[in-house]
Amino acid sequence: MSRSVTASFLAGLLFGLGLILSGMANPAKVLGFLDLAGAWDPSLALVMVGAIAVAMVAFRLASRRQHSLLAEPMRLPGKGDIDRRLVLGGLGFGIGWGLAGFCPGPALVALGAGELKAAVFVAAMLAGMAWFELLERPPARAA
């Protein structure tokens, strides 16, 4: 197994531990943040603050490099347009997030914890992603 694959695995593990520690693997807690009109739990905002404070330094360092420390190409997103897709995608994602209290990372962590409902959400999410692929890149038809 290459070093970069090992690094990916460890990053995923750390990410998952962070989601558990922060309470964000629990949809009830996420919904407590999204429910501004109820008893509001601001915890999610602090998760963002902690994550961004650290990641911001890393992305600054990364933006000055052509290659990663393991000699992989540095793949930073370019300056894309702020278009209808971006806004509609964001709005649609927020609706699903608000309905279930799950976004993709926490759903995968909850699935790993053996939650049946998380498995159902993840299966539907993968179907949604596959649906996008079909719409975006229809399989080539035989001539």
Added chain:
Amino acid sequence: MLQLDLAAFTPASSLAGGIFIGLAAAMLILLNGRIAGISGIVGGLLRPVHGDISWRLAFTAGLMLAPLLWATVSALPAIRIDAGFPVLIVAGLLVGISVRYGAGCTSGHGVCGLSRLSPRSLVATLAFMCSGFATVFVVRHLIGG
């Protein structure tokens, strides 16, 4: 008026968990040159490109194994999923298609994008935060209230 739920608020562990997430994103970009966007990492598996699969699988496996590692040290915190199966299916489909259409979710746009000061990610994050707030308001206070 905004009412704080101080009993539920976990400032220390949420900030610490956030720092873990930031370190994970830092690791992935500095070691592998990749953005820690979960929907992009998982979505890319559904459009497999040769040589671009194993790191995605490894990250996803790490994410899913985190609860098992946690459980070897300490009891796993409760996971409460109130939504029923039909709602979970609708929500999952909507999340799956939307995060690919909008090119990111809470991790890719919310954490990594905002850390890069990307205007695109700021717009996306505002969009999903606003529709998330609105959805919970409708579900809990208009329909359920």
